[in-house]
Amino acid sequence: MLVQALIKPNTYFDSVSLMSLSTKANQIDGVEQAIIAMGTEMNKEVMKNVGLMTPEVEEAGASDLIIVVKAETEELFENAFLSINELFTKRDSGKKGKSDIKYSTISSAVENNPDANLAIIAVNGAYAAREARKALENNLNVMMFSDNVSVEDEIALKNLAHEKGLLMMGPDCGTAIIGNTALCFANAVRKGDIGIVGASGTGSQEVSVRIHEFGGGITQLIGTGGRDLKEEVGGIMMLDGIQALEDDEETKVIVLVSKPPAPSVEEKVLAKIKTCKKPVVVWFIGGDEEKITAAGGHFAKMSKEAALKAVLLAGADESKLNKRALNIPLIEDVRTKLKPEQRYIRGLFSGGTLCDEAMHAAMEKFDNAYSNIARNPEYRLKDRYTSQEHTFIDFGDDEYTQGKPHPMIDPSTRLDRFMQEAKDPSVGVIVMDFVLGYGAHEDPVGAFLPAIMEAKLLAEQEGRHLEIIGYVLGTELDPQDYEEQINKLLAAGVTHASSSQNAGLLAREFVVKGE
Amino acid sequence: MLKTVSGDVEFLQKLNSSKFTGSVHSTFNRTFNIKCHQNGELYTIACRNVDNGPNTLIIDVDNIRPMEIAVNDQVFTKKNILHIGNKLAISFKNVNKWVSVVPGYPSNEEILNQNLKKLKKFIDIHGKSGGIKKHELPNSLFEAKMSSMLELRTNLLLDELAEDRMSSALEHAISIIGLGPGLTPSGDDFLVGLFTSFSMLNGPFYGRRSFCEDVVSKAKTLTNDISWMALQKASTGKVRESIILLLNALLGENEADLFLSLNKVLNIGSSSGTDIALGLVGGLEANIKAGGKVYVSTSID
């Protein structure tokens, strides 16, 4: 008679299961005796006493599960252990949960889950409109992450949504917060009483994060997609979004975030603001203050300002807020470090609106700021691989993402460009954003650290100071560790900007000459 | 998101007041354990059909299995929500708080004596054998040997306790740790029951609680984490609600209550409940016997 043992390290089964497993193991053909027990010293002692000790059992610890089998032949053991293992694995495959049932169409998913109320559509643009329409027809609100959807489809979808009283966020909408839940690319922010309607994703993210930092919170953040305020679409979603937030009992203040709308659309939006019963803060990047104020809106020139106005309108005590004014001594210090030829800003952004904001800050003092997203063709970059004077690049723009994930997920394109700029002796400051939140890279700063260190060293060897400004868009509630991200930047000698607004202003101030 | 029905007050305080992170240590049908990164203790999340216990949250669900929680899933809290990987989010706001309170020792042992007799008879008929309670016909030589070792050693332990000979009692207590079948070996379960009787305020052994701590300090390497945790908690008077209810019933005069609460204990695990109940009985009897020999302090502070 032979004895063999099988040890399952750190395996816990409840006693009832162990008992039934033990009973079944003893019934396996060819098994003379089978024992299943935890490998405690005392149990091992018993085994020794009854002649069931093996070297494996000797080795087993108190948290290990021991299976000892007594049988006639090697073959029988093999069979027995196979059967016993089967008994164990059988126990593991319980019934699948509800979420594991697969559905192929929106209709069947809705039919089986009547509580569903929102669809996220992130498929190839050629099929996206169709799926979105199905979702709307099934009375789902829609967030359409897909781009490359025709304007005709966008208009048809938005009209359908409008008729049915549903949200049609997108196409090309990457950011929303609904019911305190971040959708696609958004940050974890406090629940509060400020609602946002945004045509630009990172702009909305920035405002939501600033509101959070000022102690305020968000009811809903509705994305419209970048084209909503164009002439053809006519701002359908923004107008419906404002209405929805006006109707929402929890929302006290509304913030609008967008590039300046087409004139006809601007008119409609301003008319809407005029009749809106709630205060509306408007941040149209580079927008016209007079018109907005005339319509009763609260004009904000920059992102932080928009957030600040919103929290004040929502009742925050201004005296208690840390507004994070620009650090003037720092500016003076950096200016003295830069050589006369280090004149230019190079802004390398993953967030389009952050790029836009920094560029607008620069444009106030310089007339030689270029960008791939400049509205004025004169200031459009001639070659996307070569910088001109002050250059601001949105790496999220289509021409840089061909076949690659968005720079918020894949830093490679921006990394290459960063090294190129770091070597340019005419560069005074490089400004970059690092976006945290759901959807984003798990450690965006970490991905850049080696390059930053290398760049700093290189500049030092060449006897110049390379000023790098880093802005971390995020909150302490985000899945990434916000503070750790900032600390990594600081440790690498990067100047940390406390907001997108400050990042743009600091970059500008560092290289402004002769003031 | 799942709601917590009730929870151990200490666990809730820990969740509310500080950073709590950990990883899943072990999973069962109706419970799973989390090993806390901060203090290394095990915490249990259990279905609503499980009773309250030390370091335990009861959540509003019937079965754990379908969630497919796996060992090493990361556990963290955020905004009053306990997250188990991305598989489960448990809110612990507005929860019934539960505290383990072992009742005081009765001034008159008459009722307790009678109840213990009834209890032993009931266990004799309905208790599960295989652990402390012997199988009439053991299935194997292994089982026979184990049962006789358990019987011998628990009897020695109780005898020494009744004589208030703590140092030799300690030796015998240690000799049953990790001994027996099941996830929590029978010897450990027996000690959990026994320790409960030490925690009765003003009881003969109340002043001897250091005995429990001594046993626990030796037990760490002799048994598995899950069983050790139960022992460690029991040594400071923290045991499952069903055990507390049984002890309360033993001090009262309602027979139905007594058997109902006993039944609940007997249903723990396979033979675990029976082992716990026998430990409690043994402990209470030893208390009674030792009563005359132990100096009882009347002012506790």
Add this chain to the structure above:
Amino acid sequence: MSKINELFKGKPNVINVGIESFKEDLAKQGAEVIHLEWTPPGRGNHALIAALDKFENPAIMQKIEEANKLAVERIINSHPILIGYDQAINCVPGMTKKTILHAGPPITWEKMNGPMKGAVTGALVFEGLAKDLEEAAELAASGEITFAPCHEHNCVGSMAGVTSASMFMHIVENKTYGNIAYTNLSEQLAKILRMGANDQSVIDRLIWMRDVFGPILRDAMKLNPEGIDLRLMLAQALHMGDECHNRNVAGTTLLIQALTPYILQTDYTIEQKKEVFDFVASSDYFSGPTWMAMAKCALDAAHGIENSTIVTTMARNGVEFGIRVSGMPGNTWFTGPAQKVVGPMFAGYKPEDSGLDIGDSAITETYGFGGFAMATAPAIVALVGGTVEDAIGFSTKMKEITTTQNPNVTIPLLDFMGLPTGIDVRKVVQTGIMPVINTAIAHKEAGIGMIGAGITYPPVEAFEKAMLALNENIH
């Protein structure tokens, strides 16, 4: 309150289409989320997507929905009754002495595969039209023989489906709509004509079936004026663990139980009756053809409804897989290449020995049992190389491409869900989910027979062609 403001009230309950990491982020935040198993509709083909879009135009959609509702009602309400047995020449419409019916869509002699050629030549010898197989092959090629699909003569035929004039047929009448469907008798065993076998033992068995087995069944049913309620019996068989395509043990027991009292009352000898019972007992497959005729009877009643996109036939001739759709009346077939059948093989055979998918038996799936009801037959999931969980998955998945559930025939394991009924061409094209078919595997050479069993799927082309044709037809 608008639906938007309702949405604002709590955590969103999300259906996620596309990027899966969004689902994970949502789940992390405690939101309910379902991730769709999504593929581009119509495999991304623009003409198909345009057709799908057109069919979603409300006015057109209403027409289609109404037509489909009628079609599935007719399938469900059909009440097929086995009313008798007789020789094909006596009952099958359009049958002649020189007609050979075969399985699947139309096919010429030249194009037939090995098993079907084997069956055709065997049948010609059996009918006395040729003295041996060689002569039979010449005759078949001569143009003197009329070949036609069973389906075009109100028949179905399992595997090669070869049916000739003197073979005995089931006669199944639709009590609700009056139409009649036919199919020939099971030859039991593996080495049989329908699998392409055609040696003397096969011919001898056919002769016995013609001279003894068939007549006894015919005369027995003459004594049963009520007929046998096949829909009820199908429902019972499913509850007893059959899916009535690859597993027929319960159905066969029920059927012979119903036939026995009448068989006993016929004037044949005890020996002959015993031969009949022994023959039936020799294979569980005896009732297999019966269920096919039952399904055919119900589906024919749903064929030819204007604007309907419901599939009424799925059939294979070993070379092509063909479907017919209710809204395309008559014998309009949409075909694609027949597929391989994947499953365990009998000892000694390898996958490369298999002939391609063949037979009219997919009529069972068209009705909603067979592969669609895999969850009723956990005993054979191993046969088709899966687990019980897979079996349940098949049945629930078929809900995605069907129109309704048949309350008359239910699946206990799925909480008595009715059979998924009414395959909708639109849904197949939209989801890319193909109907699952349980079937047998015949050897690719003539004369060998069945060598395994498994599951297969139709070619997607058949459905795509049907979709485009419907697009032309429905306005």
